[in-house]
Amino acid sequence: MTNAAPIPTASPEQPAPAGIALTLQHHLQEQARFCDRLETMADRLPDAIDERDCLLMAQNVVPLIKRAHDFEERIVYPLLLSLPDTSEDLKSSIERLKFEHLGDEEFAGDLGASLRQFVTNRGATNVESLAWMLRGFFESVRRHIAFEREHILPLVQRHSS
Numbered sequence: 573m574t575n576a577a578p579i580p581t582a583s584p585e586q587p588a589p590a591g592i593a594l595t596l597q598h599h600l601q602e603q604a605r606f607c608d609r610l611e612t613m614a615d616r617l618p619d620a621i622d623e624r625d626c627l628l629m630a631q632n633v634v635p636l637i638k639r640a641h642d643f644e645e646r647i648v649y650p651l652l653l654s655l656p657d658t659s660e661d662l663k664s665s666i667e668r669l670k671f672e673h674l675g676d677e678e679f680a681g682d683l684g685a686s687l688r689q690f691v692t693n694r695g696a697t698n699v700e701s702l703a704w705m706l707r708g709f710f711e712s713v714r715r716h717i718a719f720e721r722e723h724i725l726p727l728v729q730r731h732s733s
């Protein structure tokens with residue numbers, strides 16, 4: 573039996589330890605639902621798209637991704653890196669995840685702009701390219717979510733209990 577390192581107590585900037593796991597889980601679920609909606613949108617291109625929903629997705633893609641990434645980078649990753657038994661593999665994984673965040677946020681911005689263009693100027697939009705872009709984005713985010721569900725969330729849960 574290993575002794576878990578003590579977890580810092582809650583502060584206004586940081587949720588209580590058990591709340592960290594729940595908040596991380598919430599962000600992962602929220603992103604997964606968003607990816608499901610993007611997949612449905614990609615499947616319905618070009619004619620079965622609800623323009624209001626498309627604009628809403630365009631407006632929310634960057635804030636949703638940034639909110640999740642900010643929580644991970646401000647709260648989750650520092651928590652895991654502060655543990656005395658943090659492996660070099662975990663440190664490398666966290667660095668890779670942070671790098672992926674940068675790419676996902678840039679991709680989210682491009683996707684939001686492309687979705688807005690689709691609604692406001694369909695004639696100038698290459699629908700096949702937009703469908704490819706949607707699929708590339710949600711598949712990348714889903715892989716990121718899967719890794720965090722399988723590896724990061726269990727560590728946070730173990731050290732938050």
